[in-house]
Amino acid sequence: MSKLNRPRPSTSPVTRAVRAGLGADSTHRAVMPPIHLSTNFFFDAPGVCGTYDYTRTANPTRDLAAETIAELEGGCGAVVTSSGMSAIAVATRLLSAGDLLLAPRDCYGGSYRLFSAESNRGTYRVRFISPWDPESLELARQLRPRMIWIETPSNPHLRITDIAAWAAVARDIGAICVADNTFLSPVNQRPLEFGADLVVHSTTKFLNGHSDVVGGTVVAADEDLLEEIAWWTNAMGVSGAPFDSYLTLRGMRTLHARSRVHEANALRIVDLLDRSDIVTRVHHPSLPNHPGHDIARRQQTGWGSLVSFELRGARVAVDAFVDGIEHFALAESLGGVESLVTHPWTMTHASMDEPARLAAGIGEGLLRLSVGIEASEDLEADLNRALARAQAAAGATRGAAARTAREAAAAVTAQ
Numbered sequence: 488m489s490k491l492n493r494p495r496p497s498t499s500p501v502t503r504a505v506r507a508g509l510g511a512d513s514t515h516r517a518v519m520p521p522i523h524l525s526t527n528f529f530f531d532a533p534g535v536c537g538t539y540d541y542t543r544t545a546n547p548t549r550d551l552a553a554e555t556i557a558e559l560e561g562g563c564g565a566v567v568t569s570s571g572m573s574a575i576a577v578a579t580r581l582l583s584a585g586d587l588l589l590a591p592r593d594c595y596g597g598s599y600r601l602f603s604a605e606s607n608r609g610t611y612r613v614r615f616i617s618p619w620d621p622e623s624l625e626l627a628r629q630l631r632p633r634m635i636w637i638e639t640p641s642n643p644h645l646r647i648t649d650i651a652a653w654a655a656v657a658r659d660i661g662a663i664c665v666a667d668n669t670f671l672s673p674v675n676q677r678p679l680e681f682g683a684d685l686v687v688h689s690t691t692k693f694l695n696g697h698s699d700v701v702g703g704t705v706v707a708a709d710e711d712l713l714e715e716i717a718w719w720t721n722a723m724g725v726s727g728a729p730f731d732s733y734l735t736l737r738g739m740r741t742l743h744a745r746s747r748v749h750e751a752n753a754l755r756i757v758d759l760l761d762r763s764d765i766v767t768r769v770h771h772p773s774l775p776n777h778p779g780h781d782i783a784r785r786q787q788t789g790w791g792s793l794v795s796f797e798l799r800g801a802r803v804a805v806d807a808f809v810d811g812i813e814h815f816a817l818a819e820s821l822g823g824v825e826s827l828v829t830h831p832w833t834m835t836h837a838s839m840d841e842p843a844r845l846a847a848g849i850g851e852g853l854l855r856l857s858v859g860i861e862a863s864e865d866l867e868a869d870l871n872r873a874l875a876r877a878q879a880a881a882g883a884t885r886g887a888a889a890r891t892a893r894e895a896a897a898a899v900t901a902q
């Protein structure tokens with residue numbers, strides 16, 4: 488746990504992230520803060536120690552990472568944990584037996600698995616709902632949950648949940664409102680400003696941003712919650728390793744700069760996909776026809792770089808698309824500098840049975856991209872080639888007809 492000793496409030500979060508901990512080393516006057524791997528710290532006398540005694544409980548390197556994340560999210564403090572899932576486990580420790588957790592039907596698969604398993608063994612109760620459906624707000628008031636879980640945008644359809652509306656319900660009924668902000672990062676969305684009580688992240692994704700650390704965080708809006716989550720993090724022994732914390736801190740120094748390129752590349756790709764004949768649907772909150780567009784415009788400060796889309800021709804088209812794709816690695820995860828393509832049907836959502844996948848709108852033709860920070864012309868050329876392969880494989884009769892019509896129209900205009 489780390490409490491904030493806030494610098495001048497006028498300093499931009501960009502500057503704070505870049506300069507976190509600079510000049511902290513008074514011994515050698517190193518510009519960048521050192522890494523403290525030591526598991527233990529000297530006591531002055533029996534029972535008398537300084538700020539630190541044992542690294543599971545607190546560590547200077549991890550504290551600096553936690554302070555930086557808390558500043559970015561506008562929280563009063565944070566814990567840094569060993570993974571996103573351990574951060575989620577810590578947040579849900581605030582529930583007691585009998586308490587009800589309301590969680591989105593399409594929440595992260597690992598969260599779904601944990602919530603269901605804990606509910607089955609009676610740790611707490613869980614009910615999965617559709618938070619994007621306005622009627623579910625009224626249902627929540629009636630069910631009187633102890634905790635409301637938000638994940639926006641959701642995976643893989645990037646559905647948007649109205650954070651302010653849900654936080655207001657939570658406040659009215661005395662529930663704790665938790666937002667998983669992994670998909671956007673604090674650069675693009677700060678749920679605490681809309682009334683959430685806790686923010687969790689898989690720092691594995693955008694915050695570290697280089698796909699080389701698994702980690703997590705819980706950020707608290709107030710001191711009481713911070714104390715509780717710090718207590719559980721220490722008691723459960725899920726605090727993040729100093730080396731991982733160091734790399735995550737290093738990653739966060741470039742978070743704002745990376746996010747700009749992620750977003751610029753993603754918007755170009757959304758446009759490219761939206762124009763493609765073989766793409767039947769593009770899911771991205773920047774699109775005016777996206778059902779959550781207006782809410783996203785209100786609560787987000789950026790559109791994010793996760794994009795999903797559906798290919799006509801389903802599996803045949805998908806196989807042709809990913810075959811030989813050069814700049815998008817066929818892999819799970821997201822938020823790193825490198826572009827990725829995921830096939831939810833066989834990868835991230837394979838543990839759901841087939842009817843459940845179909846009910847959730849996850850068909851065989853759905854693909855999700857995590858758009859990286861490579862040169863956009865390389866990504867676009869790669870996608871154009873992959874879409875052409877998919878189109879050839881799918882037969883492309885309708886697309887060809889549409890294209891012929893467009894070309895004919897263009898020829899008429901040119902004359």
Ligand SMILES: *Cc1c(COP(=O)(O)O)cnc(C)c1O
Nearest residue numbers: 570571572595667669689691702
């Ligand atoms: C990856 C992810 C998690 C889990 O984080 P790990 O670091 O893999 O444990 C939780 N929520 C979301 C939205 C994620 O994308």
